[in-house]
Amino acid sequence: MPAADPGLSPRLDGMPGRAPHRRWRQYKRHRWHFVFVAPMLVLFAAFTIWPIVAGWVYAFFDWDGYGPLTDFVGWGNFDEAFNSPEFWKSIRNTFAFTLGALAIQTPVALILALTLNNNRLTGRNVYRLLIFLPVVTTTTVVGVVFVVLLNEWAPGPINSAITGIGLADEPVGFLSQASTALPTIVMIDIWKDFGVVLVYWLAALQTIPRDVYESAAIDGAGRWQTLRRITLPMLAPIAAIILILVTVRSFNAFDIVWAMTQGGPNRATEILQTYIYRNAFASDLGIPRFGFASAAAIVFGVIAAIIAAVQAVVFRKIRGTKAEKAAGGAAT
Amino acid sequence: MTSPTVSTEPAAARPEDKVSGLPISPEVAAQRRRNRRRRGLRQIPTHLVLIPLCLLWIYPFVWMVSASFKGESPFEDTLRLIPKDFTFDNYARAWDVGNFGQYFVNSVIVTVGTVLIVIVVSSLAGYALGRGNMPWKKTIVGMLVATMFLPHGYSIIPVFLLITNLGLDNSLAGVILAQSGPAHVIAILLFMGYFAALPNELEEAALVDGAGHPRIYARIMLPLAKPVIGTVAIFNTIGAWNAFLIPLIFTLTRPDLRTLGVGIYSFFGEESNDWPALAAGAVITILPIVVVFLWLQRFFIEGIAGAVKN
Numbered sequence: 001m002p003a004a005d006p007g008l009s010p011r012l013d014g015m016p017g018r019a020p021h022r023r024w025r026q027y028k029r030h031r032w033h034f035v036f037v038a039p040m041l042v043l044f045a046a047f048t049i050w051p052i053v054a055g056w057v058y059a060f061f062d063w064d065g066y067g068p069l070t071d072f073v074g075w076g077n078f079d080e081a082f083n084s085p086e087f088w089k090s091i092r093n094t095f096a097f098t099l100g101a102l103a104i105q106t107p108v109a110l111i112l113a114l115t116l117n118n119n120r121l122t123g124r125n126v127y128r129l130l131i132f133l134p135v136v137t138t139t140t141v142v143g144v145v146f147v148v149l150l151n152e153w154a155p156g157p158i159n160s161a162i163t164g165i166g167l168a169d170e171p172v173g174f175l176s177q178a179s180t181a182l183p184t185i186v187m188i189d190i191w192k193d194f195g196v197v198l199v200y201w202l203a204a205l206q207t208i209p210r211d212v213y214e215s216a217a218i219d220g221a222g223r224w225q226t227l228r229r230i231t232l233p234m235l236a237p238i239a240a241i242i243l244i245l246v247t248v249r250s251f252n253a254f255d256i257v258w259a260m261t262q263g264g265p266n267r268a269t270e271i272l273q274t275y276i277y278r279n280a281f282a283s284d285l286g287i288p289r290f291g292f293a294s295a296a297a298i299v300f301g302v303i304a305a306i307i308a309a310v311q312a313v314v315f316r317k318i319r320g321t322k323a324e325k326a327a328g329g330a331a332t
Numbered sequence: 333m334t335s336p337t338v339s340t341e342p343a344a345a346r347p348e349d350k351v352s353g354l355p356i357s358p359e360v361a362a363q364r365r366r367n368r369r370r371r372g373l374r375q376i377p378t379h380l381v382l383i384p385l386c387l388l389w390i391y392p393f394v395w396m397v398s399a400s401f402k403g404e405s406p407f408e409d410t411l412r413l414i415p416k417d418f419t420f421d422n423y424a425r426a427w428d429v430g431n432f433g434q435y436f437v438n439s440v441i442v443t444v445g446t447v448l449i450v451i452v453v454s455s456l457a458g459y460a461l462g463r464g465n466m467p468w469k470k471t472i473v474g475m476l477v478a479t480m481f482l483p484h485g486y487s488i489i490p491v492f493l494l495i496t497n498l499g500l501d502n503s504l505a506g507v508i509l510a511q512s513g514p515a516h517v518i519a520i521l522l523f524m525g526y527f528a529a530l531p532n533e534l535e536e537a538a539l540v541d542g543a544g545h546p547r548i549y550a551r552i553m554l555p556l557a558k559p560v561i562g563t564v565a566i567f568n569t570i571g572a573w574n575a576f577l578i579p580l581i582f583t584l585t586r587p588d589l590r591t592l593g594v595g596i597y598s599f600f601g602e603e604s605n606d607w608p609a610l611a612a613g614a615v616i617t618i619l620p621i622v623v624v625f626l627w628l629q630r631f632f633i634e635g636i637a638g639a640v641k642n
Contacts, residue, residue, distance in 0.1 A: 026467055032545035033460035037472065040457035040515065046494060047513035048479050051487035058489065065493060115382070121375060129629065130386040133393070136625040136632075137618045138574040140593045144600045145396050145614055148607060154407035157395055161411060191389075196636060203637030241640055248481050255576040259597050280489050281581055294489050301486040308481045 055301075058294035065290045077295035086267055087296065090275040091303070093182055094251065097271065100186040101250040102243065105197055113201035114227070128202070132195030139192065143259030146188050150174045175261055178268035185269055189256050197246060204238040205231070240315030244308060251304055272300045393618075399611035406607050422612035426599075430606075432613045434588060435595035438504060439573055439617075442591055445508035446572040447565050450516050454564060455557060458523020459549050463535060473524075476517045487514070492581055502586045510578045512568075518639065519564040526560045527553060563635045566628050573621045592617040 027034070059078070062071040081087045112131070116124045134142065149156050152171040155163070159171035174184045208231065216226050254273035257263060263270035263278065270278075278284075280293035394413060399406035403417030427433045461469055491510050492501075500506030530553070538548045554561075579591040590598060596613050625632060 023467070030464060030466040033464060033466040036456040036460035036545070036549070037466075039453045040520065041472070043453060043513045044476070044515045047491055047510070048482075048487070048515055050494065051490035052479075052482075054490040054493070055487065065496075115378060120371060121378065122372075123379075127382055127386055128633075129626075130390055132629075132633065133390055133622070133625075136570050136574075136621055137393070138576075138593045138596070138621065140576050140597045141396075141614045141617050142392070144596055144610065145392050147600070148399075148406070148610070149392060149395065151407070154410070156407065157410045164411070199633055199636045200640045203640045206637075238640055244481075245639070255593075258580075259576070259600075276488070277577070277581075280492075281584065290489055290493070297486050297489060301482060304481070304486070 052301075055294045055298055058291050059298050061291045062289075063291040064288045071291075073291070077292045078299070080292060081296050081299060086270065087275065089267060090263075090270045090272050093269060094253075094271040094273075094300075096182055096186055097189060097253045098247055098250040100190050101193075101197075101246045105190045105194055106243065106246055109194055109197035110201050113198055113205060114231070116198075117202060117205045128195075128198070131198055134192045135195040137192075139255035140259040142188070142192055143256050147175065147260055150184065152176065176265055178265055181261055181265060181268045185253075185257055185260055188260075189250075189253055192256065193249060196249070197242070200242045200245065201235075204235050204242065207238065208234045236318070240311075240318065244311050244315070247307060247311060248304070251300075272296065276300065396611050396614050399608060400615045402608055402611075406611065422608040423616070425606070426609040426612040426616060430595075430599050430609050430613055431587075431590075432592065432595060432599075432616050435590050435592045436616065438589055439591040439593070441504050442507050442511065442575070442579065443569055443572040445504070446512045447568045449508065449512035450519055450568050451561055451564055453512070454516050454519040455523045455554060455561070456549065457520050458560075459527050459553050461520070462524040462527030463530075463553075473521075476515055476520060479515065480517045488577065488581070491578075495582065501582055502589065503582075504589055507579050507582045507589075507591070510582065511572055511575060516564075516568070519568070522560050522564060523557060526557055530556065559631075562628070563631050566624070566632050567635060569624060570621060570632070 057069070060072060060074060061069045062073045062076070063069055115121070116128055118124070149158050152159050152173045155171040158174075162168050163171060172180070175181050212230055212234070213226065216230055221229065252273070253271055254277065257269055257271055257274050258277070261269045263274040276293045276297050279289045279296065281288065283289055395406075398413045398415065400422050401418055401420070402415040403419040403421065404415070409416070427436075460466060461473060491513070495501055495506045495510050498506075498509075500509060534552060535548055538552060543551070573591075574593055575591070576593045576597070579594045580597070583589040583591075583594055587598065592613075596610070596617050599610060599613055
């Protein structure tokens with residue numbers, strides 16, 4: 001496009017060497033592209049890069065967010081976090097959500113997806129729509145409604161039903177007992193996001209070509225055999241991605257916990273996000289502890305990054321051996 | 333190997349083996365009809381599981397809607413779904429006394445503002461990165477993807493302080509900026525992929541005609557990208573409408589700026605005895621987004637499915 005370049009040669013003539021010359025021309029030719037990415041880059045720098053850097057800086061100070069950073073405490077905030085039983089409890093509880101998502105939500109969603117993937121099943125789109133509905137609803141509404149549903153004193157419908165059919169003699173304090181509060185919220189979280197995982201699996205099942213099933217049927221493979229020998233192995237590569245997505249999602253459970261119990265009773269449902277929020281914005285002392293909360297947030301970020309990286313590496317390996325096996329199988 | 337007499341039965345029993353193009357004999361047609369009926373019967377156990385499951389699944393919403401129309405306390409005869417004393421009063425109370433009218437307006441402002449900023453910023457960036465090989469392209473895309481898996485809680489404190497220092501705390505503008513500011517990587521990648529796939533001739537012809545890049549973007553590229561705009565708009569509409577953490581921290585001292593998601597939470601904490609109004613507020617909060625979802629669900633579900641496939 002020579003038409004785009006007139007007018008820049010005089011300045012370029014004075015430049016030594018060819019490389020800067022060419023680079024300058026390239027910049028000049030793409031100047032509008034730079035203008036177009038600029039707003040995104042500014043926001044990206046301010047809201048993604050800056051928080052990563054600033055978080056590390058805040059973490060080394062005892063700071064309430066006002067005035068200059070003067071109170072340098074070194075690794076003090078990290079020390080305090082690692083020595084706090086509440087912090088460890090919140091990490092453990094965060095993983096309860098991950099465990100629920102991976103051990104219950106993902107496999108059950110796969111079973112349902114296998115059922116709904118049958119395109120001769122009448123009403124499959126209606127089923128999918130209904131299962132998906134909680135996903136789009138406001139999480140705080142879901143939380144508040146479930147608190148009412150689970151009410152033990154009035155009692156709410158769930159406890160009425162339980163005592164009505166004789167499952168329990170008296171209403172169960174799902175959210176008021178430390179032992180049941182966390183599992184209850186984890187189950188509600190599983191229910192709320194279940195539709196997303198279902199759609200992941202349905203999309204994964206759609207990637208298996210139909211003629212594979214047809215040839216399996218011709219070879220006389222039964223339903224169970226088809227599932228074990230064809231469907232599941234062929235799902236493996238996408239399953240790896242789904243597991244990563246589900247894991248990352250499970251780290252973001254703030255809304256449901258804060259709306260339902262605010263981490264209570266007695267911090268039994270405290271997760272890292274509510275722990276960070278509490279120290280920064282709702283501290284018991286009434287003074288925001290931005291430095292300490294930043295240190296907790298950094299530990300959180302590092303844990304999440306390590307888990308995502310480990311999963312990515314492990315899954316890539318699994319996928320590699322699977323691909324080799326498949327190639328070997330095809331050769332014989 | 334032409335021996336149709338040997339095994340016609342297993343072949344006919346398999347409905348997948350369609351002999352397309354050939355006329356179907358009456359026997360085969362009858363066989364298929366029988367198959368279909370048998371299939372219908374075979375599906376019954378599946379439906380027997382799925383129908384109760386789905387009813388139970390959406391029961392919380394059914395109960396909520398029912399409670400919102402009840403004149404009596406929702407705990408009186410709590411399993412009864414048809415209101416004894418049918419009324420709209422709860423809605424009026426939630427809207428005025430409960431301030432859900434105000435919250436509703438705030439939610440609309442935040443959602444529209446967020447969606448507009450995300451679409452403009454992401455489509456501009458997607459156009460620049462998708463068309464022509466600009467320098468630094470790989471570095472920029474690499475950085476975006478690398479930050480994709482960062483948990484939300486991680487950056488909330490610096491973002492809060494940044495908005496505060498900009499003087500935008502306690503304002504809806506602050507909520508909008510904090511909501512739309514962090515890179516919407518998936519939106520950018522969607523636009524980028526879409527623009528990259530458009531034929532070069534479009535852009536070249538426009539350049540020859542003397543149109544500059546801003547004009548090409550506004551007049552040619554953006555109108556062509558309607559499907560991507562739709563997908564990005566739906567995702568961010570649902571995300572911004574349902575947002576909680578960001579509107580919560582920026583409205584801690586300004587109750588009048590609460591969005592619906594924050595409003596229902598505070599209403600629950602402050603007036604936890606007015607259960608029917610709470611239920612009405614809950615319906616007011618989720619009804620608009622459920623309607624949007626039902627209207628555009630195809631794009632939404634396909635968008636999620638696309639995240640896995642790519």
